[in-house]
Amino acid sequence: MADQPTVANKRNRKPRPSRARGLRTTTGCLTCRKRRIKCDETKPRCGPCVKSAKECEVSAGANNQDEARSTESNATQRSVVSTTASFRSPITRQSITSDVDPLLFANTPELRFDLSPLTLTTSLPSPNSAPFQWYDLLAEDAISNIHKHNLGFDELCLSRRQSPVPETPELNPLIDAQLGTDNRILSTEIPVAPWKSADRILLNDNELILLQHYVEVVGPMLDLFDPLRHFAIVIPRLAVHNVGLLKSLLAVSARHMALHRDTLSRSAESSLDAHSPGPPMLDGVPEVNGLNRLSHIATQYYYETLQYLGQNLLYPSYSRSSEIIATTILISTYEMFDSEGSYSNGAWERHLRGVFWIQRSQDNNGESKDGIRRAVWWAWVRQDIWVAFREGRRVLTIWHPKRRLSDLTPDELATRVVYIAARCVDFATNDKSYDLSIRIEQGDRLLQALDDWHRILPSSFQPIYALPPPDSELFSPIWIHPPSHAAAIQMFHFARIIVLINQPCMGGTGVFRQRQRLLDESVYYICGIAMMHQGKELLSAFVNPQALYAAGLCVQSPVKQSAILELLEKTLNVTRFPPKTLLRDLENHWRNET
Template sequence: METLQTAPSTSKPRKPRPSRARGLRTTTGCLTCRKRRVKCDEKKPRCGQCSRSERECVYAPASAAGTLSIRTSGGGEIDPTIAPPGSNKINTNQQAALSTLISPTSAGGSISTRASFGGDIDPFLISDSPELRLDLSPLTLTASVPSPNSAPYEWYDLLAEDAINNIRKHNLGFDSNFLSRRQSHVAEAQSSNGAPSPTREKSEGPSLEPWQSLEPLRMKEDEMNLFQYFITTIAPILDLFDPCRQFSHAVPRLAVYNVGLLKSLLACTARYTELYPNINQQQNDPIVQTPGSNNNRQAYRDTSARCTGVATQYYYETLQYLSQNLLYPSYTKSREILATAALISTYEMFDASSKAGDGGWERHLRGIFWIQRSQDNDGEKNDALRRAVWWSWLRQDIWAAFREGRRVLTIWRPKKRLMDLNSDELATRILYICARCVDFAAKEKKYDVSIRTSQGEKLLQALDDWWQILPPSFRPIYKADSVESGMFSPIWIHPPSYAAAIQMFHFARTIVLMNQPSLGGILEYRQRQRLLDESVETVCGIAMAHQGKDLPSAFVNFQALYAAGLSVQIPDRQAAILQLLGDTLDVTKFPPKTLLDDLVDYWRAVP
């Protein structure tokens, strides 16, 4: 930075002050100091500011540092007219960097980037965001993980063992012998090494696997009603973050040609309907809240009255199908088994509140991690269905891990940078960052204060980077100027997936702020409390606006409301959050309302 000295009164007039846009802007300091807007002494490999604050010190590439400045909507500045000394135009490296940072030139000739939701953006820092380098979960890395070939069997054995125990414990009346696998690991290994595997007679039609049906499976009337209800009500819950709507579109098409997937779909749907035992008397009929479902409303009500016990029947028939078809290597690598695993997990999530649930859902999430890992599945797969299954599983594991005080199971790390993501991908990326925040909040805190503080800062930086790069589509469409009723102002964001992403952001930030050690000082306390209050206002505002209108969003709202409640100390606000959370649980029917008691017990325990 240029130094300005005050000349004696007898000297020549002082040289004019350089423009703030050029002369006073540092272009060679480290990216961390530029982001924090503090003076950098430019020492390498680590500057003095970063050394004192124990921050990661990152410098821009030589070809980029000090050469680019583009005016952005958020107030940041990159000027493509600045060329290296001795040159009258931008060099090749600069042009390549510009092409990744700017959008096409408008008719007026100005250059602009994607509009910023959160404020100033340093493109070089965003491209190297710490969320790509967050620590993986040691819980998974150190745990015993089955080999890819045995993972499907380990997953099934986990399901079958708990199912058999439940049959005996609750006298369910099923023959547990049907859950025994038909082939050993040795036989499977022989089949995968070239030995003939079971096949059916070839037909003249398209080539199909032996576990696929030649014709669409026939369904009874009650089954068809459940099938339609899955499409209109259950699938949108799973599809909330998926613009391709794979559970609404692809899964039903696959299910009518695969018995196991169809049975799991019916089991999941029937189990959810059992959560509404008095639906004819309820005013908040979930069918009314779901577009396009009024036509089969009465048929659904007739079916729901007969659903008690049906869900369990379909669930055990799904397990029986798995026991007979895991012998096909092609099935263990199929999209169908992934979708079936996702629906079984959703069934068990809904079943977690029942007496026969016995905590199987939380345990079996690990098995789904195994089977996905055996197929090398993750959140950036080209196959839309495989990608949708992964994100659906992660959403469940985030909540289960948070409630259990453990780390999430995933060991995947994204490869795409924030600046390379479109709006829908940004919505799902916050789920990954949130998973790492749940890791930070896990009970196994064995680190010293300095390490914990540093980890918390890295997570907060990752959250801030995500927030800063959000496009205007994540902004509220409506926000009440004043509180009309209650204690919070409604905030409406559309589409619902973007509202859910904002909820997950505040969920993640809240649990990091509450678990990060405090170094003391009134300023730090006030800053932390300001952020927590801001999150509470936003979370409650969004929940109010979407209350009872959007069932899929409610499955995110209850998580954010619960976390927000943990940070509130004022009794009036606690009562308002408790009411909001209770209303949301009336919509979702999951988790059970004992969650309200947990929140009250937490408030009582806080000194």
């Protein structure tokens, strides 16, 4: 009792701040402890110090704890390699080290993003009505185009049946006579559903050409982030048993061939014309109703797909099937190839919302156990990211991942950055009337999520080949293999650019210079990867143009602007989409910035 302080001593002693105000004795940086605010212990600089532009001082005790934790997890750390460990880029980021503790990623920011896109503020269709509302969007725009362009298709075929047809295991009457010169079957199995054929649908020569083009060219583009290659391997096998899916596949294949028609052999195109669906093509006639021949073939299959949907959506099993999920993304891809740059008033943007309704009604997401549903979801998100970025709206997805970065395989890490990029597009297009401190905090969380992702990458994301930076302001080729990992690095830098150019900066000259160094690094990587791939392959057709466009948004040097413009034009000459209006838009942006 003698050692207890007296009442007088208690009165003279200053009141002790409560722990609720951030007093911590063994953790947190010294700066936050002196300021008596809560430290989030982010390394190398904590969030409060970054926000207030103060020096982040770490105590020796904290360093000792980090060293002890590093020793305990040393075996795990050796398997994690930094992306920049073996390649010297023009910028060395202090936050990227070769030894990364996977425990740091137990609760990374991308698992805690706000999930409140515009789609949550409006009424969503019920799960049962979502496919019908999506189809009504398609049919309404299709009928409008029939009238506008005098396409000659029967609009009555696009109306839905008024009552459901019972699902009886009868022989399928819905095998289209145009798919196959006759309706001979290859087996006598009883179909499991009236909208699905148990027998493979026979194809004529033209349809076989289109199917092969899809499997060899279009499917691999959609499969860029999918090691199981569902679009190139699984979906064609489903399509030869379902008329609607098959016709949507043929439509997107013909539309892609139309984009590249000047590189096709004349014999291939003439063979397609000889037995194409719809009105016969005449030799020497370059266009039909304003469309080139391949475009007309694609349009015919597109309208026949809609006709099939109108006749079969009322089968409950079909409206919940993998076939309709695959059909929706193929229709969306057809419309992407056919968009012609009209994003504001085009059908593609509105129809992506309809695809979201169906995905949501079936609870499909990036971690679905069913491979087709998972692959379709990622393909849809990649399309929606680009439209949202160009349209200045938020992305449509309301899903967020459950798995931690440390639990993901390298291929899953490649898809995770697509999700983070979607949240970055949300930030860039979100309401900018928020308090500046809130905007800065939101941007910091996204940059931290990107940095966490970048730090945990294995060696397969490192360049195999890269020339040293040139003395001039031009760029050097960077080769990363496999292509999905190269695309993931480009997506990472695309996302970082759009956060940095939309985040307010209140940290003074030092913070501004650091941001500019990060922007320069992102431009360097995007252009270097594009130089290596843009003239040789179509796999990165979804990623290269949008990444190059974003790189152009943050470049002021006329020399670099010309180099990016040349790279983007070469890329568009290879991919044939998005439209070349991107070049004009980028030039207008530079002109307005001066």
